[in-house]
Structures are given as C-alpha cells and as structure tokens.
Amino acid sequence: MDTNDEWIRQRTGIAQRHFAPEGVGCSDLAVEASKRAIASAGLHPQDIDYIVFATMTPDYFFPGSGGLLGSKLGISGVPALDIRQQCAAIPFGLQVSDALLAAGAATTVLLVGAEAHAGFMPWDDWSLLEPGATGRADEAAYDRATRHRGLAVVFGDGAGALVLRRQDGPDRGFLGAEVHTDGAGVKQIYIEGGGFRRRPYWTPQMFEDELHIPSMQGRDLFKNAVTKLPRVV
Incomplete structure (x- = not known):
C-alpha cells in the first residue's frame, strides 16, 4: 500500500508490528504471554483460580477464548470470563x-489481553x-490496501498478561478506577x-462490500480521545 516507515512512525509512533501465521488464534498467542x-x-x-480474557478478535464467535486458554495451560475447570472492550480492555479488565x-x-x-487482527487486514497476498x-x-x-491505510498501519497481533493476587491489609487493591462507555460513538x-x-450474520455480499474490514473515522476518534481522556487523569 502507499505508505512508508517514516509516515507510520510520525502518525502512530509504531516502529514494528507482528502478525500471527494462518491458523494461530488469540488464545494461542495468550499461552506464551501467560x-x-x-x-x-x-x-x-x-x-490460577480465575481467568479474565480481553479480546475483540476471539478464536470463534463462541465459546470464549478464556476457556480455550485455560485448557491450553492445563487448568481446565478454572472459571474464565471473556470481556470485549477493545482498546480500553485492560483498564476494564483490571x-x-x-x-x-x-x-x-x-x-x-x-x-x-490478546488480539489476532490479521484476519481483518485488507491484504490479499500475505x-x-x-x-x-x-x-x-x-x-x-x-x-484496496491503500484505501484502508489509516487502520492497516495501526493493527497487529500480540498478547500480554498480568497476574494479580489477593493480599490482606488496608493498603491493598486499587486506589481508584474510573471508566466510561459511550455507545453513541460506535461508528x-x-x-x-x-x-x-443480520440473517444470516455473514453473506458473500458483505465481503464484496468490504464490510468485514474495520471502518474508522480517525479524526473524530482522535478528537474524542484527546478531549475526554484528560478529564479522568
């Protein structure tokens, strides 16, 4: 697509991204991080006696990827909760x-937190x-890829993990947390x-119309972020 390293670094700060090979899902990426x-x-x-798995690109529509991760870690039966909060997933997960x-x-x-964004990248020849x-x-x-350049330079595949343990005492736990959700900005x-x-939930025409690729209004999204995030800092 029509871009270069300097353009990407200046606009996103991203120097390197990774993409998982075909057949590797977010739960596979999560295993190593975990x-x-x-x-x-x-x-x-x-x-581990509870798994909280944050992803917007699960291995399957259902079941959730948290249960798959538990099985791959050899701890089947441990309760697993999937959350879908996109970029805000880790604050919500914490x-x-x-x-x-x-x-x-x-x-x-x-x-x-694990994502396998490769599946909706606008590329034909990997x-x-x-x-x-x-x-x-x-x-x-x-x-086609150039039309989706604004999002194609942002997304990648990867995983990160944290372990949180219960401790007694007055100074334990979070001092405070503030999160917000605004569904009015969905588009x-x-x-x-x-x-x-939709019935059915996927059709060949959706792929023809490129509706499987994320749509992003970058200017509006950026404005929303830089005006609202400082209010809770």
Missing part, C-alpha cells in the same frame, strides 16, 4: 479482576509480508459486517 507472567510471579498455572479479588471470588487472577519478500501486490490489491471505529442483527 506462561511468562505466571513464571515471573513465581507461580505455576495450577495457582477493574473486574480487582473486584473479583476484593469479593473473595478469587485469590489469583490471570488477566490477559507472502509479500514475509521476511525477505520482494515484489509488489497487483494494482487492484495495492489500491467512529467498528466493523459493520457480521453480527446477529
């Missing part, structure tokens, strides 16, 4: 995890993105295709 977080905490997977610990519903929570690849997409594919960034308001 193992590292658990080991860093000096624990074992069997010490609030939920803190509430679980404070209520005594869990003693050790594994909080994971081989061109392989290390050492040469060549260029055909003109139609090049133009600032969303995927119009799919969803169970």
Whole structure:
C-alpha cells in the first residue's frame, strides 16, 4: 500500500508490528504471554483460580477464548470470563479482576489481553509480508490496501498478561478506577459486517462490500480521545 516507515512512525509512533501465521488464534498467542507472567510471579498455572480474557478478535464467535486458554495451560475447570472492550480492555479488565479479588471470588487472577487482527487486514497476498519478500501486490490489491491505510498501519497481533493476587491489609487493591462507555460513538471505529442483527450474520455480499474490514473515522476518534481522556487523569 502507499505508505512508508517514516509516515507510520510520525502518525502512530509504531516502529514494528507482528502478525500471527494462518491458523494461530488469540488464545494461542495468550499461552506464551501467560506462561511468562505466571513464571515471573513465581507461580505455576495450577495457582490460577480465575481467568479474565480481553479480546475483540476471539478464536470463534463462541465459546470464549478464556476457556480455550485455560485448557491450553492445563487448568481446565478454572472459571474464565471473556470481556470485549477493545482498546480500553485492560483498564476494564483490571477493574473486574480487582473486584473479583476484593469479593473473595478469587485469590489469583490471570488477566490477559490478546488480539489476532490479521484476519481483518485488507491484504490479499500475505507472502509479500514475509521476511525477505520482494515484489509488489497487483494494482487492484495495492489500491484496496491503500484505501484502508489509516487502520492497516495501526493493527497487529500480540498478547500480554498480568497476574494479580489477593493480599490482606488496608493498603491493598486499587486506589481508584474510573471508566466510561459511550455507545453513541460506535461508528467512529467498528466493523459493520457480521453480527446477529443480520440473517444470516455473514453473506458473500458483505465481503464484496468490504464490510468485514474495520471502518474508522480517525479524526473524530482522535478528537474524542484527546478531549475526554484528560478529564479522568
């Protein structure tokens, strides 16, 4: 697509992104991140008694990816809760995890954020993105990717994980948290295709119309962020 490293760095601050290979889902990415977080905490997977999994790109429409992660970590049966809060997922996940610990519903929570955005990238020939690849997409594919350049340079695949443990004492837990949701801004960034308001929820025409690719109103989204975020800092 029509862009370069300087353009991306100046507008997003992003220097490098990663994409998982075909067949690798967000729960697969979450396994390695979870193992590292658990080991860093000096624990074992069997010490986890609750999983909070944040993703907007689950392996399947259902079941949730949290249960898949538990199975892959060898702790099937541990309760797992999936949340879908997009870019705000970790603040929401921290609030939920803190509430679980404070209520005594869990003693050790594994909080994971994982995304596999590759599935909705506007690219046709993934081989061109392989290390050492040469060549260029055909003109139609090049133009198509360029039309979606604003979002294509932002999304990537990856995972991160935290372990939170219950501790007694007056100075334990979050000092405070403030989160907000405004559904009126849904069309600032969303995927119009799919969803169970449609019958069927996917059709070939949706792909023809590129409704499976995220739609983003970058200016409105940026304005919303820079005016509202400072109010809660």
